[in-house]
Amino acid sequence: MRTNLHVGLIAVVAGLALALPAMADPVLGHWRTAPDDNNNTGIVEIAPCDDRICGTLIEAYDGEGQPMSSPNVGRLIVWDMEPRGGGRYRSGRVWAPDRDQTYSARMELSGDRLSVSGCVLVFCREAIWTRAN
Numbered sequence: 626m627r628t629n630l631h632v633g634l635i636a637v638v639a640g641l642a643l644a645l646p647a648m649a650d651p652v653l654g655h656w657r658t659a660p661d662d663n664n665n666t667g668i669v670e671i672a673p674c675d676d677r678i679c680g681t682l683i684e685a686y687d688g689e690g691q692p693m694s695s696p697n698v699g700r701l702i703v704w705d706m707e708p709r710g711g712g713r714y715r716s717g718r719v720w721a722p723d724r725d726q727t728y729s730a731r732m733e734l735s736g737d738r739l740s741v742s743g744c745v746l747v748f749c750r751e752a753i754w755t756r757a758n
Contacts, residue, residue, distance in 0.1 A: 650708060652678060652734050659752035661723035664688030667695075668757050669702050678706035678714055678732075682722075697722045703741075706732060719743045721750065 650673065658667045668684040680703030685695035706717030712734035719730035719741060728743025728750065737756035742749060 650678065651712065652708075652714065652732070652739065655683070655757040656680070656739055656754040657757045658754050660688070661721065663723050665693070665695075665723070666690075667697075667702075669754070671703065674704065676707075677704070678708060678717070679704045695722075703730070703732075706730070 652671050653673070654671060656669045656671060658669060660666055665688060666686045667682045669680040670683045671678060671680045673679075679701060682695075682697050682700055682702050685693050685698055687693045700722075701720070702722075703717060703719050706714040709715050714732040714734075717730045717732070718727055720727045721743075726745060728745055730741065730743035732742075733740040739754040739756075740751060741754055742751040744750075
């Protein structure tokens, strides 16, 4: 009986381990930003932050698509995004390096496209990020 219990417990743990990646939030991963005011882009790694979603700039590129040095690499770009289901994220913040401005933001996921929008007072911006391989 003890052997059957151990086998059953191992099967449950293995099943959970296999199911966890499938339950991961679909927005997690690497995203290429849209060109900013300086025509620069970057790769943002979207990851969980407790019960919210955050994003860190991990690579920067100039207007010609060449890697560039940036003091913003390693900096949090997206934080406090609250998953609302159906690919929608609300109540977050986004920092735009090109304008050194922080926006109240939301995101909406549709396949390999992520609409990131934010506002300060009545001034709003929207950009489409694409999933990076």
